[in-house]
Amino acid sequence: MKAIVQYEYGNSDVMRLKDVDAPTPRPDEVLIEVRAAGVDAGVWHLMTGLPYMIRLGTGLRRPRNPVKGMDVAGRVAAVGAKVTEFKPGDEVFGTCGGAFAEYTTARYNKITKKPPNLTFDQAAAIPGSATAALGAVRDKGEVKAGQRVLVIGAGGGVGSYAVQLAKLAGADVTGLCSTSKLDFVRGIGADEVIDYTKDDFTRDEFDVIIDIAGNRPLKHTRKALSARGTLVVVGGDDGGKITGGTGWMVKAPLLSLFTKHTVRGLISLANLKDLEVLRDLAEAGKITPAIDRTYPLSEVPQAVAYAQAGHAKGKVVITLS
Numbered sequence: 562m563k564a565i566v567q568y569e570y571g572n573s574d575v576m577r578l579k580d581v582d583a584p585t586p587r588p589d590e591v592l593i594e595v596r597a598a599g600v601d602a603g604v605w606h607l608m609t610g611l612p613y614m615i616r617l618g619t620g621l622r623r624p625r626n627p628v629k630g631m632d633v634a635g636r637v638a639a640v641g642a643k644v645t646e647f648k649p650g651d652e653v654f655g656t657c658g659g660a661f662a663e664y665t666t667a668r669y670n671k672i673t674k675k676p677p678n679l680t681f682d683q684a685a686a687i688p689g690s691a692t693a694a695l696g697a698v699r700d701k702g703e704v705k706a707g708q709r710v711l712v713i714g715a716g717g718g719v720g721s722y723a724v725q726l727a728k729l730a731g732a733d734v735t736g737l738c739s740t741s742k743l744d745f746v747r748g749i750g751a752d753e754v755i756d757y758t759k760d761d762f763t764r765d766e767f768d769v770i771i772d773i774a775g776n777r778p779l780k781h782t783r784k785a786l787s788a789r790g791t792l793v794v795v796g797g798d799d800g801g802k803i804t805g806g807t808g809w810m811v812k813a814p815l816l817s818l819f820t821k822h823t824v825r826g827l828i829s830l831a832n833l834k835d836l837e838v839l840r841d842l843a844e845a846g847k848i849t850p851a852i853d854r855t856y857p858l859s860e861v862p863q864a865v866a867y868a869q870a871g872h873a874k875g876k877v878v879i880t881l882s
């Protein structure tokens with residue numbers, strides 16, 4: 562099969578299209594014929610091996626798994642001996658061991674049936690980003706009807722879901738983004754938009770702030786919180802090569818001890834329960850994946866570079882025919 566492989570950490574030029582053996586599913590896995598694969602910031606981290614901390618899990622000197630891409634949508638080609646939940650031909654989506662390939666394997670409890678109303682591209686745009694948004698809005702932000710919510714980074718992969726999920730919770734949602742994304746963020750349901758290149762969002766006041774861009778000091782962002790408001794830190798990279806954006810995650814709960822605000826960091830892990838919640842919402846038309854661009858398998862390096870530049874309005878997806 563064709564796959565994008567990388568045998569060393571580095572920029573997107575370490576990725577190559579190669580013919581490799583198709584994986585064999587273990588007893589609790591399914592073999593998936595990949596139809597689409599999602600691209601997000603996580604792919605860039607796994608590709609570069611940065612921050613270094615992640616190499617503890619992915620391989621210290623070189624990547625243990627040469628095929629990247631976690632978010633997948635496709636058709637079940639074969640099932641392992643212990644799998645009873647799926648059969649060949651089922652259309653599924655979820656997370657897997659390497660989605661930038663014609664075939665991949667996934668554990669039976671990391672995937673679910675694809676809603677029939679979604680394309681494979683749309684389904685592949687859901688797992689990582691929408692799960693993070695759900696964790697931020699529902700679990701850490703505890704967003705409720707009538708609250709004023711600010712989403713920082715509203716025009717990106719996670720932000721485009723956070724806006725929709727906060728609206729669904731009944732909140733009054735403001736999206737913060739750059740000029741070119743204002744119409745997009747309005748289009749996915751934000752009640753108001755603020756252009757951070759022109760306006761200062763701290764002149765306003767919000768009950769919950771979901772900070773996905775994460776590139777401002779927490780002290781500055783908290784200026785826009787109401788007296789008992791909640792700040793959820795989802796992302797952002799402080800440039801540190803050792804721990805990268807994770808510095809915010811450590812600072813967030815510590816800050817909560819010393820202020821009247823609640824400050825929480827999000828560590829989102831793909832899980833079937835949330836994936837099923839998101840599938841049901843997508844099936845009911847309550848959330849819609851926003852896809853900016855699709856790329857063929859051979860252009861994964863370009864897709865990763867485009868997503869990493871932060872210009873995408875919503876998600877970037879790899880489409881396999």
Ligand SMILES: NC(=O)c1ccc[n+]([C@@H]2O[C@H](COP(=O)([O-])OP(=O)(O)OC[C@H]3O[C@@H](n4cnc5c(N)ncnc54)[C@H](OP(=O)(O)O)[C@@H]3O)[C@@H](O)[C@H]2O)c1
Binds near residue numbers: 720737742776
């Ligand atoms: N904590 C977790 O478990 C978790 C899970 C998933 C992702 N993440 C992290 O979340 C971050 C975002 O991921 P993503 O996939 O959504 O990335 P993305 O698609 O690139 O979105 C980030 C958005 O932030 C915007 N942005 C950049 N600078 C900004 C600023 N100063 N103010 C407001 N917005 C700004 C960018 O667009 P514009 O500047 O054009 O508006 C972009 O739309 C990454 O750091 C990722 O690692 C964390």
